[in-house]
Amino acid sequence: MGRTSDAREKILTAAHSLIELRGYSALGVAEICKAAGVPKGSFYYFFESKEALALAVLDEHWEAQRSDWARVLEEDAQPLSRLRRLFEETEAGLRAGQQSCGTVSGCIFGNLTLELSNQTEPIRERLQQIFDTQVEMVDKVIAEARERGEVAVGDTREAARSVVAQLEGQVLFAKLYNNTQHLEALWDNCLSLLSARRTDTAAVSS
């Protein structure tokens, strides 16, 4: 018997945009079903629980975003160029989202991290895996750039973590002010984070 209903996909799609827009806890199953045009009674046929839906949304969206990131970061170009393109595409994506729904919804992974990582262990674990992979993807590019002598960082992993942290922090601001303008600083800041430190830091050590 093949599947005869696309209800699961409709729920996933609706849940994705609603969670992005309104978060997880403030969202009801009934509201998701209504937005998806699926009877509420069907929800628990397709998903074990509301939490299972959240995990499915995370998986689906991460799979899409990961392939986007991979496409950009594994291009045939200079490593730093690829990194720059990543920021440009991220910024463009957030702008597009703002255009379509009037509001900067931010990064769904960051949003759910701050909302749920201390609430449910399964979601925290999934988010950890996602950010681990994000950092690792950036790490590889930074390491490549370092081999070519384009950046001079000690610990590429830590540098990658800082770059992703900067990204999440700026996206937080973009959401708070509903303004994508400051995201333009991302690339410059990334370059700064990857620059060799000036050695006069001893002047301000305690």
Added chain:
Amino acid sequence: MGRTSDAREKILTAAHSLIELRGYSALGVAEICKAAGVPKGSFYYFFESKEALALAVLDEHWEAQRSDWARVLEEDAQPLSRLRRLFEETEAGLRAGQQSCGTVSGCIFGNLTLELSNQTEPIRERLQQIFDTQVEMVDKVIAEARERGEVAVGDTREAARSVVAQLEGQVLFAKLYNNTQHLEALWDNCLSLLSARRTDTAAVSS
């Protein structure tokens, strides 16, 4: 005059730690009252609504944090030294919170920003004011450092925003991994963000 009660303060205290721990939407008024040891019926005598409580918690916590920041940032020391102390104290505060409740609760402002800034306009406005002030306080120190020739940034305001963004991003990671270790990178990253950019960026411009 009628009876006096410390219920309002008890509610504020309990709400503060519970919101920090579990967020806003997932939290019920009844749960807050139970933790505070205050009858639920009293809640709406002291607060107009759950949202008004959240605003009061934000105000109270920001007032405390702002005086902490002011104390550190207006010390009689080199500007960069003061900035460094700010990070050290922030890290220490997060560590202390982790010790006391077993979990890194992160920054309550960042948490509520991602959870609520697209939900309720009053809370968004308050959070905007808070982060505006945070950025401004950092801005002043950076400007001072620039006057002394210790950093070479173009737009001190934008630099301050990036520093605060880096802070929020790293705190997000600390919460996600329940690990304050990586917060040690904050000071180095701050220095990087405030360093003059190497001028070979043209090599990777598109």
Added chain:
DNA sequence: CGCAAGTGTACGACCGATCGTCTATGCCGA
């Protein structure tokens, strides 16, 4: 000084709505 009226504080019970979840059953293709 004593005591009741008046005033504002504090609170338990309860509201309709909605929460996430489940079970009994309809329905359709094979």
Added chain:
DNA sequence: TCGGCATAGACGATCGGTCGTACACTTGCG
């Protein structure tokens, strides 16, 4: 007719919020 996909409806619990009232304390009159 049969089997399993899909659904309607309702479950108990909890949601944010309201309301009537008992209490504590001041005040003013006798």
